[in-house]
Amino acid sequence: MQLSILFPAVVNGILNGALYALIAFGLTLVYGVLHIINFAHGTLLTAALFAAFFLYRSLGLDPYVALLLLTPAFFLIGYALQRFVIGPVSRGSDSNILLVTLGLAVIIENGLLFAFRGDTRTVDLPYSFAVVPFAGLFISVPRLVGFAGAVVVALLLWLLLTLTDTGKAIRAVAKEKLGAQLSGIDVAHIYALTFGLGTACVAVAACLLIPTYYVNPHVGNAFVLIAFTTVVLGGMGSILGALIGGLFVGLVESVCGLYLGESLGQIGIFTMFILVLLLRPSGLLGARA
């Protein structure tokens, strides 16, 4: 009896957690390289969800197809934001970066609210409610696709960082900014590139999320603290850590929701977040920064 309730909750939690991980990749990447916390991350997710929604609603573009369009588009947006707004405005000061990304978050969220009002919208896709049987459970197909997507993106990011010259440059800047600059790496470009990659991850997450989720101007906020928790748990800057952290956060939310009720499920996440920050700020897997 107990197990028959718990098992579906665990599976659901892990599938949700994969999407949390996907959102957290961008955050952890930006933190690992730029050493900043991007407060606009959640609202960029909202913007991507709106983009996916309107591409489907007005052009009939399937979200999984829109992914191919939105990922490069959001890469460019992220690149431009860091290169032309965050970088020049903050002049490298940590507290300024905090304020600028907060300002961006406020602008994007309220710009969307102003343009589209507070209505909650959903897309109706033929496969939104498709399920496959698995071990006596029915698993949602879009969620399964989301899980696969998270794993693929993690793999791609890892390959990019370890095998390519660009990846090498990114790692060099993350480790030793000045040294990288002295060996001819354009740090401002690498910063913007990393920010672009982080934003592109958000676009992927949005396209995988929209078939089973909804969008309104505030939707990203729900993911902000979840993504931060994931990143802190996995250790700031670690892709693998974010993947494992995401799955764990999804699990905790789902199981807490089961025992405490839906609205209190998030309390579990925040409490975990505060505890991890207080007790082990370097994360469960992360090395000391």
Add this chain to the structure above:
Amino acid sequence: MTRRAFLPVLVVVGALACVPLVVHSDVVLNFLVTALLLTLAGQGWNLLGGYGGQYSFGHAAFFGTGAYATAILQTRYGLNAWPAFTFGIAAGAGVGAAIGALTFPSGLRGSYFALVTLAFAEVLRILASVAPVTGAGVGILVKLDPGIHALQFSSRAASYWFILSLVAAALVVNRLIEGSRFGAWLVAVREGEAAAQALGVDPTRVKLTAMTASAALTAAAGCFYVQYFLFIDAPIAYGPWISVEALLASIIGGVGTVFGPLLGALMVKTLGEAAKLVTGDAPGLDLMLYGIVLIVVVWIAPRGVAGIGERCRAWFARGSLGAGDTAA
């Protein structure tokens, strides 16, 4: 600390106190009351964020606790508004001390501190939106009972003078701290924690004291909110809006200055009203403008509007001495 240091405070508060004698429009006075409410919340933020350099993104935790404590003590326990107001401030200060005691000893600062304060405010928001004692999703209505005994003012002018006196008290406190040994410690911690520690300052204790005082001021704003609007619910009390606006007022006005929050709050509210006048009551536009102003201020005037004033004064002083203007 000479008596002259308080002269600007006296002049500004005196001038503001005369406003209701000249202006009788309820709309204008209401606008000024909300601006002063934000000033008070911002003064709280500025004490910790401006002087102490600890940027909190969760001052809603203190605002909301003050507001809820005032409302709950009156409606559920039948307490008079005056002691309820006082307990509200104490409750906010208590939450500030508790969060500070949890976070500062473990060395959380910078972005981490901002994040953890945000998380605390969110936890309180979720709890308040389900707990029966806070009225869960419905919120709490305080019974209308105009009169000085219930701290409810029938005229806008009286409300205005009451919040102005709170703001004035906060201005004096700020001035006193600026001129005190404690203020010097606080600024030392902001400028370099390790260096301050090497000189014998205990950074954790200094930050903890600042956070408690900061929380008390912002909680007072929450208490006043309840007495003025007679209603509170979870999104108002613990929602991110007040955290953001308290921070905005200080940063735009001039972070770490006595008059920064007042200047900033007046500017932010004027901007919001202007936006509403131009476009009608469009949701989101005012906050969007705040965001743009925040970025522009960080970009062009990192010391806020008060900083611009100082720079102008320095420029004029140089000019009058004929010292030339070779300095950038």
